[in-house]
Amino acid sequence: MSTEPEPGLVPEHMRTRYKDDQPPVMVTVDGQDFRIRERAEEPGTYDFDWLNGPHDYGFGISGGSAMSLPEMKEAIRTFLAMIDPATGYIED
Template sequence: MKAIYPEGGDGDSEAVPGVSPEPDGAADGRSITLEVDGEVFALSPNEFGGTDYAWLSGPNPGYGFGASPTPNLSLDGHRENIRGFLAQIDPATGYIEDD
């Protein structure tokens, strides 16, 4: 660990492989970026006790979805939400398919 964390640091005990802080630094400091099946999403808590998922690697800027409630949802739970969303996407448009 000392080679990875010079200056005697202990690192981040909350660090999780595959998850990184949101690139531009979210104002609330609680947003993360999560890659799922090659797609990148920014996850941030919303005022309803849920999570907003912004599809950063998608073809339509600003597109995503929300889920509520999600308190204490595991990373696997977030991945499941994202996979459910991606399963509905029309590959031709990048939006949820019309019925």
């Protein structure tokens, strides 16, 4: 499983391809709110949408296996550690 967040927005064509029988996971980590959804056609691939970030931003993780809530929270912390507080984007 790849545990490194892949930054960027979820492509528009992927935004509606989520499992209908599973509601998104809503989680707050270090004061930041995220919606996590698993892609229907790619089991084990998750999109993390940063809901209260300064920009429409998020990341995806694919690994082929289900993620536990602690793994999801760790992925969010890894992502947030890469964010430049001045710009709200991943540091160069």
